[in-house]
Amino acid sequence: MTLEDIIxxxxxxxxxxxxxxxxxxxxxxxxxxxxPRLMLEKALNGFEGDLINDQELFSCLSCYNCLLRCPADVxxxxxxxxxxxxxxxxxxxxxxxxxxxxxxxxRLMSNPAIEQRRLEWLSDEYRISEKxxxxxxxxxxxxxxxxxxxxxxxxxxxxxxxxxxxxxGIEPMVLADEKCCGHDLLWTGDVKTFxxxxxxxxxxxxxxxxxxxxxxxxxxxxxxKFDYPHYVDLDCELQHITEFLAExxxxxxxxxxxxKKKVTYQDPCRLGRHLGVYEQPRKLIEAIPGIxxxxxxxxxxxxxxxxxxxxxNCDAYSKQIRTERLLExxxxxxxxxxxACPKCQIHFxxxxxxxxxxxxxxxEMDVMxxxxxxxSALGDNGSE
Amino acid sequence: xxxxxxxxxxxxxxxxxxxxxRKITEFEPRIIVFACNWCTYAAxxxxxxxxxxxxxxxxxxxxxxxxxxxxxxxxxxxxxxADGVIVAGCNYTDCHYIDGPVKCDVMFEKLGKxxxxxxxxxxxxxxxxxxxSEGTIFAKVIKDMVNQLxxxxxxxFRKKVKS
Amino acid sequence: MAVNNSVLIIGGGIAGIQSAIDLxxxxxxxxxxxxxxxxxxxxxxLDKTFPTNDCAMxxxxxxxxxxxxxxxxxxxxxxxxxxVDGEVGNFKVSIKKKARSVDEKKCTGCGVCVxxxxxxxxxxxxxxxxxxxxxxxxxPQTVPKLPVIDREHCAYFLKGKCRACEKxxxxxxxxxxxxxEIIEVEAKAIIVAAGFDLYDPTPLREYGYGRIQNVIxxxxxxRLSSASGPTAGELKRPSDGKxxxxxxxxxxxxxxxxxxxRYCSSVCCMYGTKExxxxxxxxxxxxxxxxxxxxxxxxxxxxxxxxRAKDEYNVTYIRSRPGNIELNHHTQNPIIxxxxxTTGETKSLEVExxxxxxxxxxxxxxxxxxxxxxxxxDEYGFVKTPDGLSHPVDTTRVGILACGCVxxxxxxxxxxxxxxxxxxxxxxxxxGGT
Numbered sequence: 001m002t003l004e005d006i007i008x009x010x011x012x013x014x015x016x017x018x019x020x021x022x023x024x025x026x027x028x029x030x031x032x033x034x035x036p037r038l039m040l041e042k043a044l045n046g047f048e049g050d051l052i053n054d055q056e057l058f059s060c061l062s063c064y065n066c067l068l069r070c071p072a073d074v075x076x077x078x079x080x081x082x083x084x085x086x087x088x089x090x091x092x093x094x095x096x097x098x099x100x101x102x103x104x105x106x107r108l109m110s111n112p113a114i115e116q117r118r119l120e121w122l123s124d125e126y127r128i129s130e131k132x133x134x135x136x137x138x139x140x141x142x143x144x145x146x147x148x149x150x151x152x153x154x155x156x157x158x159x160x161x162x163x164x165x166x167x168x169g170i171e172p173m174v175l176a177d178e179k180c181c182g183h184d185l186l187w188t189g190d191v192k193t194f195x196x197x198x199x200x201x202x203x204x205x206x207x208x209x210x211x212x213x214x215x216x217x218x219x220x221x222x223x224x225k226f227d228y229p230h231y232v233d234l235d236c237e238l239q240h241i242t243e244f245l246a247e248x249x250x251x252x253x254x255x256x257x258x259x260k261k262k263v264t265y266q267d268p269c270r271l272g273r274h275l276g277v278y279e280q281p282r283k284l285i286e287a288i289p290g291i292x293x294x295x296x297x298x299x300x301x302x303x304x305x306x307x308x309x310x311x312x313n314c315d316a317y318s319k320q321i322r323t324e325r326l327l328e329x330x331x332x333x334x335x336x337x338x339x340a341c342p343k344c345q346i347h348f349x350x351x352x353x354x355x356x357x358x359x360x361x362x363x364e365m366d367v368m369x370x371x372x373x374x375x376s377a378l379g380d381n382g383s384e
Numbered sequence: 385x386x387x388x389x390x391x392x393x394x395x396x397x398x399x400x401x402x403x404x405x406r407k408i409t410e411f412e413p414r415i416i417v418f419a420c421n422w423c424t425y426a427a428x429x430x431x432x433x434x435x436x437x438x439x440x441x442x443x444x445x446x447x448x449x450x451x452x453x454x455x456x457x458x459x460x461x462x463x464x465x466a467d468g469v470i471v472a473g474c475n476y477t478d479c480h481y482i483d484g485p486v487k488c489d490v491m492f493e494k495l496g497k498x499x500x501x502x503x504x505x506x507x508x509x510x511x512x513x514x515x516x517s518e519g520t521i522f523a524k525v526i527k528d529m530v531n532q533l534x535x536x537x538x539x540x541f542r543k544k545v546k547s
Numbered sequence: 548m549a550v551n552n553s554v555l556i557i558g559g560g561i562a563g564i565q566s567a568i569d570l571x572x573x574x575x576x577x578x579x580x581x582x583x584x585x586x587x588x589x590x591x592x593l594d595k596t597f598p599t600n601d602c603a604m605x606x607x608x609x610x611x612x613x614x615x616x617x618x619x620x621x622x623x624x625x626x627x628x629x630x631v632d633g634e635v636g637n638f639k640v641s642i643k644k645k646a647r648s649v650d651e652k653k654c655t656g657c658g659v660c661v662x663x664x665x666x667x668x669x670x671x672x673x674x675x676x677x678x679x680x681x682x683x684x685x686x687p688q689t690v691p692k693l694p695v696i697d698r699e700h701c702a703y704f705l706k707g708k709c710r711a712c713e714k715x716x717x718x719x720x721x722x723x724x725x726x727x728e729i730i731e732v733e734a735k736a737i738i739v740a741a742g743f744d745l746y747d748p749t750p751l752r753e754y755g756y757g758r759i760q761n762v763i764x765x766x767x768x769x770r771l772s773s774a775s776g777p778t779a780g781e782l783k784r785p786s787d788g789k790x791x792x793x794x795x796x797x798x799x800x801x802x803x804x805x806x807x808x809r810y811c812s813s814v815c816c817m818y819g820t821k822e823x824x825x826x827x828x829x830x831x832x833x834x835x836x837x838x839x840x841x842x843x844x845x846x847x848x849x850x851x852x853x854x855r856a857k858d859e860y861n862v863t864y865i866r867s868r869p870g871n872i873e874l875n876h877h878t879q880n881p882i883i884x885x886x887x888x889t890t891g892e893t894k895s896l897e898v899e900x901x902x903x904x905x906x907x908x909x910x911x912x913x914x915x916x917x918x919x920x921x922x923x924x925d926e927y928g929f930v931k932t933p934d935g936l937s938h939p940v941d942t943t944r945v946g947i948l949a950c951g952c953v954x955x956x957x958x959x960x961x962x963x964x965x966x967x968x969x970x971x972x973x974x975x976x977x978x979g980g981t
Contacts, residue, residue, distance in 0.1 A: 016803065016865065017842045018871070019887070019888040020868040021870070023867070023868075023871060023885045023893055024753070025870075025893070029893065032892045032893045032894065033891065035886060037888065038891045070805075071799070071868065072805065097455070100452050101454070101455050104456060104460055104463055105502075107463060108459060108541060108734060111540060111541050113501060114503040114541070115540075116502060117503055140466040142501050143498060145494075146496075146498035148511060167763040249716055
């Protein structure tokens, strides 16, 4: 694909060059010289070399703030995704976080000859089925703990999701040779490896006969819903666990015991702006007796991103974005920040682990995923 | 990218040429050793000067301290087609930078879990503490690993080796 | 009561009035129907007009009076069209003349009733920024000079009490039992000059209209700066009544935007500049910043007007469409976040008052009107005039013409020109042409 093709496909020639995208972009807020509009302008004016060699091309968080505000219907995130693919094909990458460990891990995972041992955390207390209509997609959770040097809690999200599903009487399939959904590779331009992962996942899910896939990670959900259809053929119903629980908890099957806590909720970019799921997590939190949900200043489609996407170009500005969000959470007086995305959780926790005056004030805040909150509040029926 | 450009290393080319010359059909594992400058690399040197024989399947990469070894080096080694990787350095009391081996242990434990979850056999990744004078031990470790790997076969990642 | 008139004009704004006067002067009979209690339309709500900064009412009022006094023009104000039957040359129109509760033949327009009425109501003419009485004149210069009782807020009609207006009226013109009348009008041609409404910026949540007190719309600004408005012409901002001297205007609110309307609203660049100039005239030293994408200054002397704004009236133009307006909780000042597209830097600007230059949209009841008239509208709701080159004011129904802002957004001079065009076209039809 050439740059001209990308411009045509993403209709970026509609751009009015009004700058609305830059003024709402969370990165531009902290790094005033970062300008999505300028990148588009470079593309439209034929400065392909400038664009491809610019490391800031990989700074975009694909948070969708610009897409929701653009008056000219320009799909900037898609444009940027495709230009990254172009750059990557020419050997230009951004600055991968953690020296590229995550991307390397995903490439290794894409190899068809491996036999992973990714279900060793699945002890007898979690019940799964060999064959069921519902499949629970675990994603990269088993790997995060072994790559990052602080406790991410990602595996607890998978465990608690299963605990809640079991409490509802559901024993989903959990596939032993599932692979990374490929989200981070797609968004850093490695389309070839992404395709391998997508094709593998599509094949094993089809073979399993699953009819519905439940995700605890909005990135996986978004990738299956919006990106996979361009590469593979997979005909399953897709839901985030909060959507599923919001639908099913009313049927009287989930009992909660009281938990006295004041919490606030972070709308993840992927679950919120990308997928439009705003109400169900709130409904779920408010269903737990004793929980007081107080909202931050910027919520729903105005929610602030956690600051890093696709493990790339994570820098001082990322820390500033996260810190701003954590300060907002602290300002509500809540004891705990509830997220619905393992990545948000990891990035917020990282902000608190990496201290240092030059990157902004230090904030201490408890962070927990919504399924952790729900699982901890399960009453008697949860301990069967 | 962090620059260990193995696929263009002269050694790999030589190995391939050697294979072609000898028309070897038996599997020859490729082992990468990350050796700390002060201890393990010196040990390998001693092994060499003392004419202690050890298999040719090794490529030794000198780092200043085992504590600076990042998981990415090992993962990239496997990506590029290494069958086995050894992470080696000083003993705990010998480190020139005081606590390198401790840092390396912490990293290695996590890395080991990652490699394990990926499905690789535990034998493919080794941690060794080899001090300067232990040239014979270095040779033994290499021999050991080559034998193990010959039984295990090539790394599953070897099939698609690309940068 | 059927009246044999030749042309029916729907809408008593500047375009409707112009058409009416033109036709009347040519000798044709005109019936001018207006749904509000007075003719004058939106121009009566404006303070000054660009590019001359003439007082709007000073230009409008003479025309209103001429229309009111002309022998060939019959004014039906506070009236609505109910049905249109027939065809060109022979339209039969039913018009509902709503009850003012005031006897036209007796009322002298003295205004005592308004003075004595004790009941106050939000004034929609002032966009609810000020109040009027339950019996009221929409503005001081109404034509006809007859008050109207707002039956939904009058104590007599709600509870049977008060009757102050009746008590004080020396002409005995108050008629509580007045009823709506249905009037049948025959016309050979119809001109639709129903004008426009203004885009409500509430859905564009990033601008903070409704959330931040000191973010107001352009029409609200016009009323604030009007001498006849709720603050007698002082630019007092909503939160604390402070006179704003550091203000910002945001162009293209509700226009050139896929999320609201794709079209360009044509007049906003000019009226934004006008309002900035007026702010300086009311309070010398006022600093205005106008956020624009393109400056569309197409008419006569329009570009020079903009140059004057920059040179003499302390107006700064920034090429940018702001992404977000936030609030400084201590000062109640809006903070505008924007990217200066000439330098690529993202910046913020704190001002005392933000004015959103909202787009002109078709009247809110246009769908109903179009189905009564059996004419087609375009995808935005403006009246369709399919043959733009040969018959530029003809709608999709023969004999019905459209002019002014209901046709497409335009400024006052262009509305007047198009009104005269519609009048000429109507005259053509009435003189036996097609």
